[in-house]
Amino acid sequence: MxxxxxxxxxxxxxxxxxxxxxxxxxxxxxxxxxxxxxxxxSFLKYNENKFSKKKYYLAINSLNERKNIKVIIEAFKLLDPNIYSLKVIGEKNTKVFKVNNYEVFSNVEFLDDVTDASLYIWIVEAKALINASFYEGFGLPALEAMSLYTPCILSDIPVYRELYGENAFFFDTVSANKLAEQVVAMEQTDAYFEICKKGFEFSQKCSWNxxxxxxxxxxxxxxxxx
Incomplete structure (x- = not known):
């Protein structure tokens, strides 16, 4: 067809x-x-006077194998749970990971039944959005995050390089270590709000009009x- x-x-x-x-x-x-x-x-509009950044990192993922959520969770296993936490918006089904002898850790939380209004808040208050997809045609959540002043740590795949080039952090899709390093770099950078601003300014160049x-x-x- x-x-x-x-x-x-x-x-x-x-x-x-x-x-x-x-x-x-x-x-x-x-x-x-x-x-x-x-x-x-992005349809999302940022209100700088209403929200403040929290300490968690956010992944908006289905459990489709293409989305590669496993490497994100493995990266947070390597990080200090007292400093770094991950929120995953998507279906909670740990059986998927148990099949591969994989464990979900204490600093990882799955959020179920998230409304559009609460999704907005989760994105805008996140320290950064993480996406580890092996394959995408565009990757709209990254652009939506940037439009809410939230920077992105993305898998190093061609479409993300095309779209978000100088406006995101990148990591090897199969390396939990490289992702963990980028999370630490995001946490420790003195230029965090400059990174947020750069992504936001890029997102404003993309309009539905x-x-x-x-x-x-x-x-x-x-x-x-x-």
């Missing part, structure tokens, strides 16, 4: 150059000029073509 939809489409719109290259890679019959890249944006105009422009250019 995907093959025929791509073949018949007048234009293909995707969310990153990485995703565009993936389409070309797996569907070589698609001409590159047929694909447009339009970045996403701009994205919408790009979509309208693409659609308008083709609506009269047969």
């Amino acid at each position: 995907f093959y025929f939809n791509l073949k018949k489409a007048k234009k293909i719109i995707t969310v990153s150059n990485f995703s565009k290259n993936e389409i070309i890679k797996y569907y070589p019959h698609i001409k590159e000029e047929k694909i447009e890249v339009v970045y996403l944006a 701009t994205t919408s105009k790009r979509y309208i422009s693409i659609i308008e250019s083709y609506k009269n073509k047969k």
Whole structure:
């Protein structure tokens, strides 16, 4: 179905150059000029007078293997539980880890049934957002975190480098040690609020108004073509 939809489409719109290259890679019959890249944006608005930073780090993760939550929890095993704590927003199912003889530690807490309003607070008050995905097409939670003045520690994958380049900390996806080092670096840096500001300023360059105009422009250019 995907093959025929791509073949018949007048234009293909995707969310990153990485995703565009993936389409070309797996569907070589698609001409590159047929694909447009339009970045996403964040709906979240930051109120600097209402919230303050807490000591916890945040991961917004399903337990899908692609999301690589295991390496995040392993990293926090290496860190002092009296200083570093992790909140995971996603389904709590420790059986997933027990299958691999894996243990969830005292400084890791799973938060279930989080509402949109409470999710906003968890993000805005976090010391940093951590995402360890092996594969993403865009990675919107990182942009949403930056739009709430929360810096990001991200897996070193092509799409995150494309989108967040100089505005995030990166680590090897399979190295709990490297992630732990980045968490410590985030904790100890004297430039923490400069990092927050840099990510926030980047996030403000991505707007749904701009994205919408790009979509309208693409659609308008083709609506009269047969």
